[in-house]
Amino acid sequence: MAYTVRRPNLTFWEKLYLPNIVAGLAITFNHLKKMLKGETKVVMQYPEEKWDAQLPEYYRGAPTLVTDEHGRERCVSCQLCEFICPPRAIKITPGSLPTDSKFAKVEKAPQAFDIDMSRCIYCGLCEEVCPEQAIYLRKDYAVTGESRADMVHHKAKLYELGGSMPGLVHKWNPDK
Amino acid sequence: MAVTSQPFEQPDTLTKTQAALQHLAAGNSGASDLLGEKLVLNMGPSHPATHGVLRLVLELDGEVITKATPDVGYLHRGDEKIAENMTYNQFVPYTDRLDYLAPLANNVAYAMAVEKLMGWELPPRGQAIRVICCELARISSHLLGLGAFAMDTGAMTVFLYTFTEREKIYNLCEVISGARFTTSYTRIGGMTRDLQEPFFPMVHKFLDEFIPSLDEVDNLLSRNRIFVDRTKDVGAISKEDAISYGLTGPNLRGSGVDHDLRKKHPYLGYEKYDFDVPIGSAGDCYDRYLCRVEEMRQSVKILRQVLDKLPKGPITVSDPKNLPPAKTEVMTKMEELIHHFILHTEGIKAPPGEVYFAAENPKGELGFYINSKGGGVPHRLKIRAPSFVNLSILPKIVPGHLMSDVVAILGSLDFVMGESDR
Ligand code: SF4
Ligand code: SF4
Numbered sequence A: 001m002a003y004t005v006r007r008p009n010l011t012f013w014e015k016l017y018l019p020n021i022v023a024g025l026a027i028t029f030n031h032l033k034k035m036l037k038g039e040t041k042v043v044m045q046y047p048e049e050k051w052d053a054q055l056p057e058y059y060r061g062a063p064t065l066v067t068d069e070h071g072r073e074r075c076v077s078c079q080l081c082e083f084i085c086p087p088r089a090i091k092i093t094p095g096s097l098p099t100d101s102k103f104a105k106v107e108k109a110p111q112a113f114d115i116d117m118s119r120c121i122y123c124g125l126c127e128e129v130c131p132e133q134a135i136y137l138r139k140d141y142a143v144t145g146e147s148r149a150d151m152v153h154h155k156a157k158l159y160e161l162g163g164s165m166p167g168l169v170h171k172w173n174p175d176k
Numbered sequence B: 001m002a003v004t005s006q007p008f009e010q011p012d013t014l015t016k017t018q019a020a021l022q023h024l025a026a027g028n029s030g031a032s033d034l035l036g037e038k039l040v041l042n043m044g045p046s047h048p049a050t051h052g053v054l055r056l057v058l059e060l061d062g063e064v065i066t067k068a069t070p071d072v073g074y075l076h077r078g079d080e081k082i083a084e085n086m087t088y089n090q091f092v093p094y095t096d097r098l099d100y101l102a103p104l105a106n107n108v109a110y111a112m113a114v115e116k117l118m119g120w121e122l123p124p125r126g127q128a129i130r131v132i133c134c135e136l137a138r139i140s141s142h143l144l145g146l147g148a149f150a151m152d153t154g155a156m157t158v159f160l161y162t163f164t165e166r167e168k169i170y171n172l173c174e175v176i177s178g179a180r181f182t183t184s185y186t187r188i189g190g191m192t193r194d195l196q197e198p199f200f201p202m203v204h205k206f207l208d209e210f211i212p213s214l215d216e217v218d219n220l221l222s223r224n225r226i227f228v229d230r231t232k233d234v235g236a237i238s239k240e241d242a243i244s245y246g247l248t249g250p251n252l253r254g255s256g257v258d259h260d261l262r263k264k265h266p267y268l269g270y271e272k273y274d275f276d277v278p279i280g281s282a283g284d285c286y287d288r289y290l291c292r293v294e295e296m297r298q299s300v301k302i303l304r305q306v307l308d309k310l311p312k313g314p315i316t317v318s319d320p321k322n323l324p325p326a327k328t329e330v331m332t333k334m335e336e337l338i339h340h341f342i343l344h345t346e347g348i349k350a351p352p353g354e355v356y357f358a359a360e361n362p363k364g365e366l367g368f369y370i371n372s373k374g375g376g377v378p379h380r381l382k383i384r385a386p387s388f389v390n391l392s393i394l395p396k397i398v399p400g401h402l403m404s405d406v407v408a409i410l411g412s413l414d415f416v417m418g419e420s421d422r
Helices: A017-038 A080-084 A123-128 A157-161 B014-027 B078-082 B089-096 B103-116 B124-152 B157-177 B198-220 B225-231 B239-242 B251-254 B285-308 B326-330 B334-346 B386-391 B401-411 B417-421
Strands: A001-003 A064-066 A090-096 A106-115 A134-139 B039-043 B055-061 B062-073 B278-279 B354-359 B364-373 B379-382
Touching: A017 B157, A017 B198, A017 B225, A064 A157, A080 A090, A080 A123, A080 B334, A106 A157, A123 A134, A123 B089, A123 B103, B055 B401, B062 B401, B078 B089, B078 B379, B089 B103, B103 B124, B103 B157, B103 B354, B103 B364, B124 B157, B124 B198, B124 B285, B124 B354, B124 B401, B157 B198, B198 B285, B225 B285, B239 B251, B251 B278, B251 B401, B278 B285, B285 B401, B326 B334, B334 B379, B364 B386, B386 B417
Parallel strands: A001 B278
Antiparallel strands: A064 A134, A090 A106, B039 B055, B055 B062, B354 B364, B364 B379
């Protein structure tokens, strides 16, 4: 239930102000002591020290494209991620597989796949909706560029960042 | 488009001087008052004490403020309009950016509003997880509010200590949602993922360490002469004013009004937890500070209770028509794939109607009003932002104070412009 917070009345001693400074300094000195002894560590010397090892598997860093365990690209350019992306960061030009590929009849692949990293808000919706598990948010968080054009990740860059990732289901695989 | 403009009152020096001279000629004394002219001072929009981009147009008579006009809108992004152009789930990331000091709580409030429209209620585990999110967000937001308030009144150290604690909460957010800051954790009807194992030891460790460091902050501030002098009897808001200006959250309770939505209109099963609502007595900056400190202690109490008996089971509602199917199903079954596409492109099948849902957020009552014509996109979505409403009291309480008190008052109101301007 509701209760009224106590408003402390300062004692004469506290009103003198100086004792309180000493008390305050005692607290800060305690912290300093602990810090010097290395018991508490507050500051991380980025970029020499990094937090990367502690990042969970599902950390939402830069979105990337991944290939399956045979090195085949997963994305079939269905454009669902392009549709769902709230800030419209993804731009896909659908294309088809080379005719000599044995999957050419059943699958497509993106001709171009651009993610504008200056628009991306790392929300993870693209990963969530992709029906092919082709797009993943990986652990890269320090995405920098010198111009707007630099900030657009093209298909090659996306695959380079993504690498390969075995999925839940092996598609077109007799032993799935 | 409506244009807001700030009428600037040109000080009419000539008339004033003439009046003063006539006044003197009539044999009166004390003409200096009439000669004095008021100074209009812009505080903000880029001023460290305005916590973002609030602009205050202050009219000063000497050092005393005679009029204060807050000017908001510098951070307007048109969130409400954006919401009309996307499906309900797509808007979740935008709610992170309202009160960006407590994104988890915003996610929850928004998801709850849409779920109310759908008539859904989460299973017990889902509700418990959301309570954890809300209370962690409350601690995080109050810690920043406190630190910034203390820094504004001259106590830099407190800010560093509260930030050390907040950093741990960010680590927890990371484990909960995969992002430290923009969590986007909820989805309509559930959460993106269940709590993972590393979360539990982390949160217990945090709770154990948190109370001692809160006591430390308490020791540094509550009985500190300088802090007390700068906050006691400054910016007092009476009970009646607090209610009539629509204040909510710690600012309302600091004025002695016992109103907490978690108690008055319990949601997420808050009625099951044992906690108290701290209220103030004088309604000044000091009371608002004390309320926040106490609220954090209560949040810790709630968190411990939730964690002690965290129910097992599903975290999402069971409505297969409106929830995306599991990924493995999508990848192997045709019907599921089609359903997946339809659901993500058209959105959930919301019924037509109007709902308003308000949650007790760290800053106050965050409400979402949704007007739906049916379908996956809201016809109109209105966000009742607590910071916006809380700021409306400034013209009432600031006049009569000194310039330096404004900083204390703003700090004690603990607003965030991302939410106010939305
Ligand atoms: S990444 Fe996934 S969702 Fe996006 S186009 Fe490719 S297959 Fe579709
Ligand atoms: S993470 Fe979000 S913003 Fe970034 S590309 Fe994916 S959907 Fe778009």
